[in-house]
Amino acid sequence: MANVVNYGWAYVHPTASQAQARGVDKAIQFLTGALDGNGIGMGSGSANLMFDYSLSTASLRLSGNMTASGHVSASTFYGNGSNLSNISPFPYTGNAVITGSLTVTNSITASNYLIANTFEVNNSGSSTFGNTNDDTHQFTGSVLFGTSGSVADVHYNNSNSQLKIPGIRVSYRSTGSVAFSASVSDYVVGVAASISTAVTIELPDASTAGSGSLLIVKDEASGGSRTSGNAITISASSGDTVENTTSVTIAGTMASKTFYSNGNTKWFVV
Helix, strand or coil: CCCCCCCCCCCCCCCHHHCCCCCCCCECCEEEEEECCCCCEEEECECCEEEECCCCCCEEEECCCCCCCCCCCCCCCCCCCCCCCCCCCCCCCCCCCCCCCCCCCCCCCCCCCCCCCCCCCCCCCCCCCCCCCCCCCCCCCCEEECCCCCCCCEEEECCCCEEECCCCCCCEEEECCCEEECCCCCCEEEECCCCCCCEEEECCCHHHHCCCCEEEEEECCCCCCECHHHCEEEECCCCCEECCECEEEECECCCEEEEEECCCCEEEEC
């Protein structure tokens, strides 16, 4: 006598002659809702739901939609996630925590970047810092500058506050005028006016120049010695002094003087 008991959850037909899987190879069996002549539910399989046991890593394949009322967990998810629901869309508001690496093929824009550990920029091409003249870029620690693959050409050592450079190029201006006002951006001012002409150079405001600012004034005129009557007069700006007086002079053959500011109201000759 055939066993006609319906086991419910076991989709295996109790009749011996019908206890075979149906559908395509590797198809997972499921109850179709159809009944056989004994009133027993019939199972089947579909190419849309398969378990491929032949692969080196067994694979469960579903063609179509999957609905889950609980959690779905996996070591890796593939796809663009365009149809996922209940996920905060971009632009994202809140904190995002990423454990591991983040690779971006386009631009990242942020109002602030906070880097907790070592930060390395490998950029092909030029880099730009800031977008307005009042921007300030602060580095804490020592700073190294150099060409690719070489020892640093410029090295600021934070431990002893020393700056090491292989060479220096400073601001230079030449003037043939009889009256010239030096600016805080000047470092070397060359006087090209004839030795037979008296010249006046006015120093910039000492407080604007800042303490430690240097200015070199050099007589570049040829043709002999500049007399005291045609000297180069270096005068302090209004309210300032130079060598504790209002002015000093440069005379002689291609003479020069170097001045430094105390950052207040005074210039001195080195």
